[in-house]
Amino acid sequence: MSESSAVVQVRDLVKEHGHGESRVRAVDEVDLVVPEGQTLAVMGPSGCGKSTLLHLMGGLERPSRGEVWLAGQRIDGLSERALARMRRRSVGFVFQAFHLVEELSAVENVELPALLAGRSPRQARRRAGALLERVGLTARARHLPSQLSGGQRQRVAIARALANEPLVVLADEPTGNLDSAATLDVLRIFEELRSAGQTLVIVTHDERVAATADRLVSMRDGMFVDDTRLAGFHPRGLGGLIGLEG
Amino acid sequence: MGSIVLVVRLVLADVRRHPSQVAMLLFAVTVATATLALGLSLGGTSRTLYEQTRAATAGPDVVALSGDTGPAVTSALAELAADPDVVAHHGPYRIVYADLTTRGSVTSPVVVHGFAEKPGALNRPLVTSGQWVRSGGAVVERGFATALGVGVGDRVTIAGRPYPVVGIAVTAATSIYPWAAQIGPGGGPSDYTGLAWMTRSDARELASSEDLPVTTAVDVKLRDPAATEAFREAHRGSDVTVDFHSWQRKAEQDAVILRGTQPILVLGSWLLSFLVVAGVAALAAGRAVQQTRRAGLLKAVGATPGLIAAVLLTEYLAVALLADVLGLVIARLTVPVIASPTASRIGDIGGPTGPVIAAATVLAVAVAVLSALRPTLRALRTATVTALADTAHRPRHRPRLTALSARLPTPFLLGLRLTARRPGRVVLQACSTATTLIALTGLLSLSVQTSRGYGLNGSTALPNLRAENTGHLLIAVSALLIALAVVNIIAFTWTTAMEARPSLAVARALGATPGQVSAGLSIAQLLPCVPGALIGVPLGIGVFSVLSPGNAALAPVSSMLIAALATLLVTVALTALPAHLAARRPVVPVLSADTP
Numbered sequence: 021m022s023e024s025s026a027v028v029q030v031r032d033l034v035k036e037h038g039h040g041e042s043r044v045r046a047v048d049e050v051d052l053v054v055p056e057g058q059t060l061a062v063m064g065p066s067g068c069g070k071s072t073l074l075h076l077m078g079g080l081e082r083p084s085r086g087e088v089w090l091a092g093q094r095i096d097g098l099s100e101r102a103l104a105r106m107r108r109r110s111v112g113f114v115f116q117a118f119h120l121v122e123e124l125s126a127v128e129n130v131e132l133p134a135l136l137a138g139r140s141p142r143q144a145r146r147r148a149g150a151l152l153e154r155v156g157l158t159a160r161a162r163h164l165p166s167q168l169s170g171g172q173r174q175r176v177a178i179a180r181a182l183a184n185e186p187l188v189v190l191a192d193e194p195t196g197n198l199d200s201a202a203t204l205d206v207l208r209i210f211e212e213l214r215s216a217g218q219t220l221v222i223v224t225h226d227e228r229v230a231a232t233a234d235r236l237v238s239m240r241d242g243m244f245v246d247d248t249r250l251a252g253f254h255p256r257g258l259g260g261l262i263g264l265e266g
Numbered sequence: 267m268g269s270i271v272l273v274v275r276l277v278l279a280d281v282r283r284h285p286s287q288v289a290m291l292l293f294a295v296t297v298a299t300a301t302l303a304l305g306l307s308l309g310g311t312s313r314t315l316y317e318q319t320r321a322a323t324a325g326p327d328v329v330a331l332s333g334d335t336g337p338a339v340t341s342a343l344a345e346l347a348a349d350p351d352v353v354a355h356h357g358p359y360r361i362v363y364a365d366l367t368t369r370g371s372v373t374s375p376v377v378v379h380g381f382a383e384k385p386g387a388l389n390r391p392l393v394t395s396g397q398w399v400r401s402g403g404a405v406v407e408r409g410f411a412t413a414l415g416v417g418v419g420d421r422v423t424i425a426g427r428p429y430p431v432v433g434i435a436v437t438a439a440t441s442i443y444p445w446a447a448q449i450g451p452g453g454g455p456s457d458y459t460g461l462a463w464m465t466r467s468d469a470r471e472l473a474s475s476e477d478l479p480v481t482t483a484v485d486v487k488l489r490d491p492a493a494t495e496a497f498r499e500a501h502r503g504s505d506v507t508v509d510f511h512s513w514q515r516k517a518e519q520d521a522v523i524l525r526g527t528q529p530i531l532v533l534g535s536w537l538l539s540f541l542v543v544a545g546v547a548a549l550a551a552g553r554a555v556q557q558t559r560r561a562g563l564l565k566a567v568g569a570t571p572g573l574i575a576a577v578l579l580t581e582y583l584a585v586a587l588l589a590d591v592l593g594l595v596i597a598r599l600t601v602p603v604i605a606s607p608t609a610s611r612i613g614d615i616g617g618p619t620g621p622v623i624a625a626a627t628v629l630a631v632a633v634a635v636l637s638a639l640r641p642t643l644r645a646l647r648t649a650t651v652t653a654l655a656d657t658a659h660r661p662r663h664r665p666r667l668t669a670l671s672a673r674l675p676t677p678f679l680l681g682l683r684l685t686a687r688r689p690g691r692v693v694l695q696a697c698s699t700a701t702t703l704i705a706l707t708g709l710l711s712l713s714v715q716t717s718r719g720y721g722l723n724g725s726t727a728l729p730n731l732r733a734e735n736t737g738h739l740l741i742a743v744s745a746l747l748i749a750l751a752v753v754n755i756i757a758f759t760w761t762t763a764m765e766a767r768p769s770l771a772v773a774r775a776l777g778a779t780p781g782q783v784s785a786g787l788s789i790a791q792l793l794p795c796v797p798g799a800l801i802g803v804p805l806g807i808g809v810f811s812v813l814s815p816g817n818a819a820l821a822p823v824s825s826m827l828i829a830a831l832a833t834l835l836v837t838v839a840l841t842a843l844p845a846h847l848a849a850r851r852p853v854v855p856v857l858s859a860d861t862p
Binding site: 071075078100107108109113115121123124125128133137141144164166180192 | 672673679776778782854
């Protein structure tokens with residue numbers, strides 16, 4: 021795999037939590053290259069370090085050792101300010117708990133990253149409207165998160181992650197709080213993103229979600245124990261794959 | 267019994283988890299209750315001290331003085347002493363008007379009373395150090411001596427003649443220093459004057475050799491000490507002009523020195539209480555989600571609403587009551603210093619009275635209840651499942667404000683949205699700033715006052731004790747107000763940061779820099795302070811005008827506006843550290859929460 025085309029690359033990555041005898045190594049000497057356009061699923065049991073790996077790749081946490089590269093730029097030594105700018109420009113996050121701002125409507129949540137990036141309110145609103153249309157929530161644009169279902173909230177969160185056209189979308193258990201029908205909606209959106217060439221890293225412990233990726237990395241105790249190239253996404257068979265008719 | 271043990275355990279556990287908040291509540295309520303108790307205790311202290319001094323010095327019921335001279339005066343005063351309602355008298359005796367100089371330069375008007383070397387039954391000044399008058403030596407009244415800084419063994423110069431100070435004494439026959447003269451030379455108005463005693467012969471010699479003005483006085487004790495007004499009325503219309511000074515009039519005059527003190531303390535205590543409620547309510551609101559969740563947990567395991575309310579309120583009430591006790595003790599220890607600034611009186615003021623204790627306790631309980639009631643009621647009313655889900659209280663959606671903030675730079679966008687989350691707190695913050703400006707306006711206006719000193723011709727070599735006492739208290743109360751406002755600003759900032767932690771973590775994840783988040787938090791505190799500062803200046807002018815004499819000068823408006831601007835700048839500076847710390851907290855723990 022060509023490292024020059026890598027969107028995300030980590031080398032000898034280590035992340036330790038705690039001190040002394042209570043020290044735990046959450047990520048243990050991991051090497052990974054995610055090429056542009058790839059959908060990578062990271063699987064493993066709870067506490068294996070997959071979410072920590074995602075946070076390290078997105079610059080939300082700093083590694084104890086090793087290197088993190090994003091679009092050819094090493095980011096593990098950047099200042100907090102530079103990391104924030106990098107996230108604003110290059111990374112979109114999707115969280116298991118959605119993390120929408122409760123007092124903002126769906127469209128206001130989606131436009132927030134664009135406003136933080138300095139776009140004009142008009143541009144930000146236009147982009148947010150287009151993204152909500154893409155995830156099928158135009159009719160819900162003015163609704164508050166509390167007025168949306170779990171699946172709808174996650175679709176808003178995905179739209180928000182795409183607001184600044186990021187190089188990579190990092191999704192942490194994106195279907196962890198969703199029922200099967202909502203999971204199906206989210207996976208359909210991910211498939212559309214994959215088709216459009218969006219690089220995706222999805223952390224999940226759900227085999228059905230992992231099965232939809234191009235590549236599956238399995239983690240245990242902070243280390244990669246398997247790296248499998250999959251056949252890819254099957255949109256027509258998606259419903260069957262996750263136990264529902266599409 | 268089991269419930270009580272449970273409540274105590276839960277309260278103690280909570281106190282251990284939030285020691286700084288408990289310390290703040292304790293400090294703030296102590297300050298408020300001490301100030302209130304002090305203010306209320308001052309009412310009547312002058313009278314109490316006067317009466318104790320009067321009892322200890324056989325103080326006369328009436329002092330009759332005449333600025334005229336000659337045999338007719340002596341005769342008129344002797345006639346007063348012979349009144350059937352008079353059961354004892356002292357005098358007539360000579361009062362000489364002179365100047366007293368000490369330490370070479372400090373000069374003050376003084377009245378010298380010529381007394382017998384052996385005190386009689388009425389008007390027997392109490393010697394507090396040294397001895398009573400003897401030939402060639404002077405006794406100086408204690409309040410006057412304290413102001414002059416002289417003691418037994420020092421020398422003073424009276425009308426150019428040197429005298430050793432042989433004793434220090436107090437009396438109830440005159441008002442406290444500097445109102446010892448009662449009437450001026452020839453019966454005219456008197457200036458700020460101290461009191462000294464000499465032997466009759468020394469006083470006579472002093473007056474005659476230096477040709478000094480003299481007044482003649484007689485002290486009388488009435489059959490009915492309360493009938494002083496009737497006695498005065500009975501002797502009106504004499505050919506000789508006689509001034510009657512009753513003991514009631516002296517007690518009233520004593521209280522003049524505290525006239526500016528009590529309003530400052532009582533009003534100050536209310537302002538302090540407001541700031542305490544604002545600050546503690548902010549802290550309580552910051553813990554509201556946690557408390558609601560705690561209430562949900564207790565409900566889930568079968569706790570009754572009464573038990574839950576007891577758990578949530580007991581901590582605040584217990585700390586407030588402890589602070590109440592501390593405040594009352596502080597007031598008890600401080601009252602003597604404030605109530606008797608001249609040292610002209612002796613006696614014990616005693617502890618806070620029942621009504622004072624009750625008022626301070628009501629204040630402490632009110633602060634605790636007002637601070638904690640809303641979060642407690644919310645916790646009780648929230649459904650158990652909702653409470654456990656931490657979603658009990660969502661800020662309101664404000665589309666216009668959100669649209670407006672979208673046009674602003676990122677720190678202002680964040681700041682305005684953070685401000686809009688808690689409108690109630692905006693009001694509290696504005697009022698907190700207004701309170702600070704009220705204090706600052708008072709201090710600034712105080713700084714431009716010119717008070718006539720107690721020295722000769724208004725010299726400030728002897729400071730104006732009344733103005734000094736009032737000024738010191740105003741400074742102390744203002745300092746407490748400003749200190750509490752500072753604590754409040756920090757509490758407001760930290761509470762805002764903690765409440766908005768999820769939103770701020772999301773903003774950080776979406777690319778807001780720590781600097782932008784930090785600036786946003788500071789701006790969120792600054793925005794409500796602007797109207798507070800603008801309202802505070804005119805309010806401060808109003809309060810100062812109400813509390814001050816009619817001729818009091820106000821500080822220039824320009825200096826007040828500078829103070830308002832400085833307050834806003836200080837607010838930004840004070841918010842910087844908590845905002846900086848909050849903006850740099852790791853976001854991963856918040857974002858890793860799996861609760862939608």
